[in-house]
Structure formats: C-alpha cells, structure tokens
Amino acid sequence: MKLKKTALVAAAVAGLLTSGYAAAASEQFIGLPSYRVGPFGSNGASLYGGWIDYMAMINERDGGINGVKLSWEECETEYNNARGVECYERLKGKGATGNTVFQPLSTGITYSVLEKVAQDKIPMVTIGYGRTDAADGRVFPWVFPMISTYWTQASAIINYIGSKEGGVDKLKGKKIGLLYHDSAYGKESHAILDKLASKHGFTVEKIAVASPGNEQQAQWLQIRQAKPDYVILWGWGVMNATALRTAQKTGYPREKVIGVWWSGSEEDTVPAGDAAKGYTAAGFNVAGANYPVVQDIQKHVYGKSKGNMEDKGRVGSVLYNRGVVHGIITVEAIRKAQEKYGKGKALTGEQVRWGFENLDIDDKRLAALGAAGFMPDLKITCADHEGAGKVKFQQWDGAKWTVVSDWISGDQTVVRPMIEESAAAYAKEKGITPRDCSKEM
Amino acid sequence: MMNDMPQEAVQEQTRRIGDVVLDLQNISLSFGGVKALTNISFDVREHEIRSIIGPNGAGKSSMLNVINGVYHPQEGRILFRGEERRKMEPHVAAAQGIARTFQNIALFKGMSVLDNIMTGRNLKMKCGLLAHAMFWGPAQKEEIEHRKKVEEVIDFLEIQSIRKTPVGRLPYGLQKRVELGRALAAEPSLLLLDEPMAGMNVEEKQDMCRFILDVNDQFGTTIVLIEHDMGVVMDISDRVVVLDYGKKIGDGAPDEVKNNPEVIAAYLGTSH
C-alpha cells in the first residue's frame, strides 16, 4: 500500500516533468485553480463546490455533454498570484485536449495570466471579477468577463437606488457614500461612479478601508458625520461583516447599505449576526436551494453521496449558486462548441472559446436548465464579452436572502464607451490590432 | 614571575619616550547618577607603555571607553596630540590612529581570522561599493595590497596556520591574539589593551607579553594597558596609574606605585 502511494506520488511528480496525461479521449478536461485555505478559503470552498457539483451532476444525470464526460482537477492557489500562475501552467497540458477553460476566481491571478491565455489559446472566463475592459472582445478575444462587469454593476446599483427613490432623476442632490476596499479591486468603482455622479447630479463620498478591513470605527464615524443617503459597500472578505457590524454600532440603517456581489453572500451576513438584517446586496445570481438545477444536484450528486461540499447546509447559498452559474456557463459553452466542432468529441480550448463567444442562453434555455430567475439570460458576441449586464438585488432578513428586485441593467450608454476607451488604450499600449468583428463567425 | 624579561628591552624603550600625546584632564563620567569616573587626570607619552590598574569596578574599562570615544564624559577635557576634542565617535578615534582590544573578546564571530584582521585595514581602504562588486582593477589590487599587510601581522603574531579558521572555533588564547592582530592591522599610533592576558596560562601570557613589547619596540606604538597580573604590569610598564572606585589614587613609575601606601591600602589591601 505504502509502495503504491509512493509510486503514485512519483508518477505525479514525473507527470509534472513531462506534462500531458493520458486521459480518455472522450473526456473534456477542466482545470480548477481553487483556493480552500487562507483568508478567502471559505469563499473558495463554496464557489468551487458549486461548480464541481454542477459538473458532477451533468456527468451523473446526462452522462456528460453529448456523451463527453467532464473531468477536472483542482490546484490550490491560496488566492496567491504566483501559485495561480503555477496552477495555470500545471493544468494547461492536462487532459486529452489540454485545459479548456481557466477561471481563477481571483482578479490578481486573472491579470497574471492575461497574456498567457492568448498565447496558449485557452479561454479565460471571469464571471463578476477580473479586468473590466476585457468586455471589449475585439481587444480581448480570449477573455470573457461575463454576465456583468464591475462598472455595469455600479451603474445598476445606482439605477436600483434611483428606483427606490422614484427614478434616477430623483438622485439629483443626493449624497452616496462609497465604502471601498482599499485595493485595485475597490478602486474599480471610482471612475464609473464619478461619471454617473456628474450625469445624475449626485455626489459620491469615497471612504477607503485599509485591507483586511477588520477595523472600521473611523470610517463609519466619518459616514455618520457626512450623513449620506445611501452607502455602497464595495468590500471583500472580513471587511463586509465588519462594515455591517460597525454600521449598527454607529447607528447607520442597514436598509440604506447596498453591497456589491462580493459583499452579498452568507459568508458576509452570517458573521455580522443581527447587524446584517435589512442589508441589501447585488448579485448576478440569487440564493436558494429550490431552483430545479439545485434540486437536480441534490438528487443526482448528494443523493449518491458524491457532493463536494463539506457543509451541506451551504448548498443553495449565494456563493454556492455562483459556482453553479460557473458550471452552467462552462457546460453550455462546451455544448455550443460541440454543435460546431462535432458532438461527442472532446474539444480544444480554441474550440471552446468559440463556444463562449457564441453563447446564447435565453430565457427558454434557462428554463430548460432549471435556472429561470436563478441567473440572467446571456448573449455573448464577438464585440461584447459581457453579455447580460444585469443584476438582481437581494435583502438579508436575518436568516436568508430574499429577492427584492427584478433584473436591473446598468447604463450601457455610460459603461460601454468607458470600456471601449480603456480597451483601446490597452490595445495601443500593447500594440494589439482589435479584431474586426464583422469578419468573425 | 616575568623576571626573566630582558632588562635591556625595557631600558631601550624608556630612552625613546617622547612628548605627551594624550592628556586627560579632570574626567568625570556617570551613568544615570551612578558615578563611574570622578575627576581623573593623567597623561600618556609617546612610545610609552602606560598601565591602568585597580580592583574590579574601579573604572578601568570606562577609562578606555572614554579615550576612544565609546563613552562621552560629562566633565573634563581630553587633549589628543595637543588638540582638544569634543564629543567624538569611536570611528573618528580610529581614524586618528587609536585602536584597541576588549576585555571580553569582541571578535566578529562569524568571520575567519583573516577576515577579522582585514577589518582592521578597513579605514585604509578607499575603493567604493561598485568597485568591490566588480572585484576588478583597483579593488582587486587594493585587496591584495592590504592582504599583504595583514599577512605581515599574521606572521608577526605567529598565527599562519589558522588564518582561514572561523574565529568562533579558536581557543580563548588564540582569540585574544587575533583580536590584537585586528587592532595592529590598523597600524595604530595609540593602542588600548583591555586585559589582554586575562584567563591565559603562563606560556600564553609570555607570548602575549612578547607581542606587546615587540609592538612597542618595533612599531613604536604607544600602549595603554589594563592588566590584573601585577608581575606583568610592573615588569613591562613605564608608568602606572591606579584607580579605585572611579578615583585616581596613584600615578607614577612602577616602583613608586608599588610603594605608595594608599595604593597598598586600597588595591593590594583588598586582594589579601
């Protein structure tokens, strides 16, 4: 037994040297650069858990995609850029056709492999994080910041606040606080909100929280002083729970705090306890275990004790369901690509990229997937790698999330020009000639 | 004990003794209210061996620390080669040609004997950091030149066989010798020795005595010596200053001091 294990390790290490695994030709390999330890380990466990469970469900229920079974392997990144690059390289050559999609669920890792994916012809899908201007598919053919970018989300949040006030025109003269994680991620909010502020005539009060954000006394006293009408919470990790607790401490009503999607999961509200009651957050997916797609996972995966989640109570949580969304989009893109490149075949990353670019998940398809209302409908084109551009808002009632809005779109007349401008600047800096989308098929 | 020391050598030195090089006037030093030295005055003449003796805690080491700038006395004047000096850092003292050894060996433990002694040449080396990094042309030439000097010191102290040994591995007596070597490598005009023979056996003491006298003799170096071994002190010193409880209680030629009743009472008296 011991010998066998030693041999296994040796084989695995040898595998690193040679790269490339002998895998069944009818398996589609997906590398998972997951993180299950470190400050964001709990988030990673839910996100990758949901994604893996969905793929397992497709294998169990449908026998794969048109008979092509999905196979995957995890690689621990610890949410660390260098480890992420190592995982990218390690996973790249695995499987019969190599890794077919890379989704690191970390903006830092996204940046670190941005140029490599184009060289290696592996599509990178960054749902709800990553480089915003990559939504311009002409400049970034290999990157898909799908469903909704940070800028669209910011705009949608303003629209939501507008709807609560009785229309965006009512925002004139209002003051909106922005409590942001003082990092690259948090700063994504600045430019777009400034632009929207000048368009709608409100003011933005930007307040930075130093990472990790487990102390916010000063910030919330500043908020108390400034008395903004709403506070947008642009946080990550421990900062979110602390923000809600400190809001309670300083007497700021939680109903007026609107979180972004990385601030709107059970991982953020549960530790805040009562303080989170009434708090609203955006999301490109909703919480709940009653959707048919989650029910199918329960039945086909957990029913056979093959589930990935250690804590089964988290199935149906916001982040778990977000993982399921990752699964749905990945599987649908492969399905789409098979339509073009041959059903029942394992596809290369390049072929799957075509699948992502021509992805069209309309309401009918969503219903068929058992995900109506679970995530927005989505249509990707050569130029537009974002697709939906919609978010829903959910409110925490102290025990669970309740949806309180329909899908709300961002203001693309503001967002899209910003994306194109930023992408054009990147193209110029890098000497990239944007694709001519009329010639793509 | 050291009576077999050739008398002529001592005589020869006495003849060469010159002017006052270091003049300490009314030195007082205290640490947070505790007086270490009180109103001490004495001088050191060129080429002489000047010993400081006294019981433990008399302030002997503090005196050396005052001379080479480790401590700054609150009161008093220090004249070195006729110039009064104010607060002075030890490295400035070193630049003026004052070198020393320490009571508890203060070698650089992580380095070899050769490197330790090479540090003594530090002040005389002029090449910059970049030149060292390249180790090309002038830097290499300089390194080699100083290496030659250091080898002379190594030969002089008869420690050729241990030159590449890390000093931490050496026995106590040899470490003391290396420390002397490091001080000598700086080619000092004034050498301060803090108990160079403490903890040594007779042979080692004899060797050390010989080195001290040779340094004094061959290089003409002025030496200020702290030593407990009365025999050695009386044998090799030109003049002796006696401290007790931070005060000077005697000063003069060895024979004078030996017969000073105050010294006998305070110093020799305590050792009985």
Added chain:
Amino acid sequence: MQFFFEVLIGGLLSGVLYVLVALGFVLIYKASGVFNFAQGAMVFFAALTFVGFRELLPGLTGLDPEGALVFWMAFVLALGAMIVLGILTEKIVLRPLVNQPHITLFMATIGLTFLVEGIAQGIWGANVRGLSLGIADEPVEWIMDSANMLVSKFDLFAAALAGVLVASLALFFQYTKVGRALRAVADDHQAALSIGIPLQQIWAIVWAVAGFVALVAGLIWGARSGVQFALTFTALKALPVLILGGFTSVPGAIVGGLIIGASEKLAEVYIGPFVGGGIEGWFPYMLALAFLLVRPEGLFGERHIDRV
C-alpha cells in the same frame, strides 16, 4: 468637538482590543524571549474551537445551544485545547530550538502559524461563523441622548472584560507561586534555572496562559467581525502596539494599545481625507517608528547601556 471625542473614545476602545492581542505576545516574549508570530493564528484557533464546540455540543448533549451551560462548556473545552496547544508547542517546537538565534525561533513561530491555521480549518472547516456573546453592538442610549456621542455597549463590555483579564493576570503573577517563578524567569533565565525553577515547565505554562488570552481575544474579535480566517490578522494590529510599548512590558502594551487605537482613528479621520484615506494599515507602524526614533527604549523601557 463632539465628533473629535467620539472618534477619540471609539479609538481608545478599539485600542483595548489591540491590547488583548498584544498581551499574548508580551507574555511569551517576556518569559521565553520568543517573538511569537503565531499569536494571531492562536486567536483564530481559539475562537474557531470555541464556536465549533458550541455548534457540536447541543447535538451531543441535547442542551440549549444558546444556553449558558453550552457556552461555558465550550469555553472550557476551547481553553483545554489552547492549553494542549501551548504544551505541545513548548515540547515540540521550543525545546528543541532552545539557544538558537531569535530569528530562528521567530521563523519557527511563522511555521507554527501555518500549522495552527491548517489544523484549525482542517478540523472545523473553512466556514465563516457568527458568534454572539449576547451583547448588541449598539450605541449606549443615554450617552447618545445626553451628549449626542456614540459609545458602543459592546466596546464598553470588551473594555471591562479586558480590564478584568489584565487585573487577574496581574494578581496571578503577583501572588501565585507559578507567577513568581514566571517573573523570575523573565528577569534572568540563568538565575532562575540556578535556583531550581523548572524553566521548561514555566514556558509551557506561559504558552497556555497566552492561549487563554488568545481565547478571550478571539471571542471578542470573533463577536465583532465573525469567526473567520481574518482573525489571524489581528496580530498585525498588535505589532505596532508592541514596538510602542515594548516587547516585555505589560503596562507598555496597555498604554501603547490605547495610544495606537486612538491615534490611528484620529489620523484616519483628520489626515486620511488629504491623502486618499485607508491609512490605518500603515499609520500605526509609522507612528510607533517615529516614537522609537525619539525614544529607542520604548514607552516604559529602561535606557540600555552597551558594556564593552
């Protein structure tokens, strides 16, 4: 002015929480000369173990999950775990490394950090958990009404608890045999050994006491922002307190913590806006550094004289 005092009081109360973490560092450093970087991980481990037992016990015993009995049972079990951790650390990590340079011991405690983090999450899972001590984090009403000033009930409670902790530690060190031995060890290892104080036993006790302090800190921090990995970062809040107050001074840690807490909040509010905010991450370090440049021996340290 009212706003200034609000920030000041809030800062002082936050400072109390830093003191809690810093105390653990000071205890260990004083007794064994180890700069224990794992203190943050110990805070996390303690809080997670407490919450874990609190979740586990009602299922095993049928007791009321919110009841006092479960709370105290979980507390005792978590404390037991911390004591075991302390003893094991002494036996497995410190004893073989005795007489090694400080930096080696320091690195060993960083290794210990990984170990403790891994064990904590390996046993209890990565889930983020809430922790309620039954005291709401709300403004005290009468202060709010009379002075329009915000003072949190929870923070006052935490401050009181910290006060009790410090007082009981002081009593422990002053009046028990172990405490006296501990102080002897802190003063001079060799001397303590020579009069027959079992050094290694004392170290184990100190680590266990530091574990107890970590547990208290973990409960309070955990109740504020949830029991999650980020509790390990509380160590970073305690470090500037240590340089300000000195690694070996308990009063230094207390005063240092209050100074750091108050000044970082005031700086964030009054200086932050001019430089873009978010300065709390580095400001305490800069402040402590500036202070050290003026007074290298720290707040309560004695001036050190080099003897040669």
Added chain:
Amino acid sequence: MLYREAGQFKASYIEDQQIFPIRQDKIGFIAILAFFSLVVPMIASEYWLQAILIPVLIFSLAAIGLNILTGYAGQLSLGSAAFMAVGAFGAYNFMLRIDGMPFIAALILGGLCAALVGIAFGLPSLRIKGFYLAVATLAAQFFIVWALVKFPWFSNNSTSGVISAQKVEILGFAFDTPVSKYLLTLAVVAVFALLAKNLVRTTTGRSWMAVRDMDVAAEVIGIRPMRAKLSAFAVSSFYCGVAGALYAYTYLGTVEPEGFSLDLSFRILFMIIIGGVASIMGSFLGAAFIVLLPIFLNVAMHALFAGTMPAGLASNLELIIFGGLIIFFLIVEPHGLARLWQIGKEKLRLWPFPH
C-alpha cells in the same frame, strides 16, 4: 577522490582571493551554469520554465537581497516584498515615460529606486535593533503598497492600479518566449549573484558582517555603522528591486501592488532561513525549496487522496505539512541547506579516508 584540493597551491594572494579557490568548485560552478543555460532550455517544458525555474531564479535574487541585509549585515527586515514592488513599478515607469529606454537600464533604475526607498526606511536601523527594527520595516511594507495603490501616477492612471509590463527587447531581440525569458532571467540573476558574492567577500561585506557580529567593536576599529547599515539597506533593496522588476517583466507580465504582500516578504525570509543565513548559495537553495515545496505537496496530495479526501481537508493538510516541515528543518538544521551542502563538501574532501 575527485574532490581533492591536494596539489593545488596558491602562489599568490590573487589566486587565493578568487571566488572559487578550489579548482573543482570553479569547474562545478561553470558546469552548473552551463547546464542551466545550455541544457535546461532544451529539455525543460514550458511548465518548468515558466512556473518553476523563472520564479525560483527571481526569488533567489530577492533572497540574496534579503540575505545581504539580514544574513550579512544582521538587520532583520520584513519588507522585502515592498522593495520588490518599488523595483517593478519603478522599471515600469522608466519604460513608460522615457522613449527608447533600454530594458536593462530600466531594470537597474528600478533597482536604484528601490535602493533609495530602502535607504529611507533603513534610517531607523541607526537607532533601533532586532525585532523592533523588524516590526518597523513592516511600516515600509504597508506604506509602500498603500502608496502604489493610492497614487494612480505609479500605474499610469490604470483604473485598478495594475500595471502591465511592456515588451522586453534588448538590441532588437524580443524576449517573448518562455525560453528567452528564462535565459534573460538566468543571465541577470547569475551576474548579480556573482557581484553579490564579490561584495560580501571584500571590504564592504566585511564591514557588514562586523556590524552584525559586534557593532561596538566594528565602530572602534573605524567602521562607520551608519554607512555599513545604510549601504546594506541600499544594496539589499536594490537586489529586491531588480528581482521585483524581473517578477513583473519576465514572470507574471502583469502585477498589482497587493501581489507584493507581507506574505511574500515572509516567504523570502523563509528562503534565507531555510537556505542558509549569510550564504549566496543558500539563497538559491532556499528559494528553490520554498517555491517547490508547496507545489510538490499539492501534487502529492492530489495523487494520494484525489477523490478520497475532501478537497478542503487536503488543502489544509498541505498547509499543516508545510508549516511542520519548516519547523522540522529549523530544528534539524538551523543553519540551513547551505550548511548541509558545506558538510557534504567537507565529507567529500576527506572521502574515502575520513581520518
């Protein structure tokens, strides 16, 4: 029998003062360099080049930097990653803002920026020592990362504070393949490692070690502690800065300030402790060990427990083993891998007649 210095006599001090006084060492060094520059590019896969060898080389350089400061000059620092960040952002801005900036010049200028910042944060070392200084260097760590995020000028007003390295071109040759990037990194690291070796064995290095071993004695023989400490900070930060620039240009391509976190600083510190304090060789061994160990553990865990153990537990077990091995190494060989190497060499010198 091969490793024998008998019969090699040094007739001059020049010969005795070579970097490798023993002939076999010199041959060995040239053989290793030849292997890594000629053979490795032919046989190594892209994975090995990009995910292992390039980062190991870059971290070796950073570890040499920290070793100069901590190992040779005795000043404990926890801010190495921040100095890497200064180097990366410095080089980026020189490339960006000056037309026709040669890459190597930008690399060195980036390093010089880091050196200047290093001197500034090294000033406290003149008054404070030991862990107080170590914690004080955290001020550098947090302040620098904060400043790089906060002031958009550093990242050319990028919305997210992220910089994307320009193409690397030297004399018209574009370094854009893994092999060419590897060779460039190797060349830079090898040159700087040799320069460091020279530095530490001449006057500069001796004055650092003197200050480290006994600062009062050093001052008494005329070494100025201020100059020694600040030059150590400058050179150390310079090395970290160059490593940071390489990290951006030949390794990741795109970097964000937060990537240069305290965690990275600790990793570099681990490298010198595990590798060997005050050893250039040890810096390489330590970097290789610390980069490879977690990867090895991850691969091994997957091979052993894939499917049988919950993934979260497996990841935590990796962390536990990593921490445990660090402690184990510190206990078994507190002087690091370089000492093992040394012992091995001494054994080899005597072999086969150990007495």
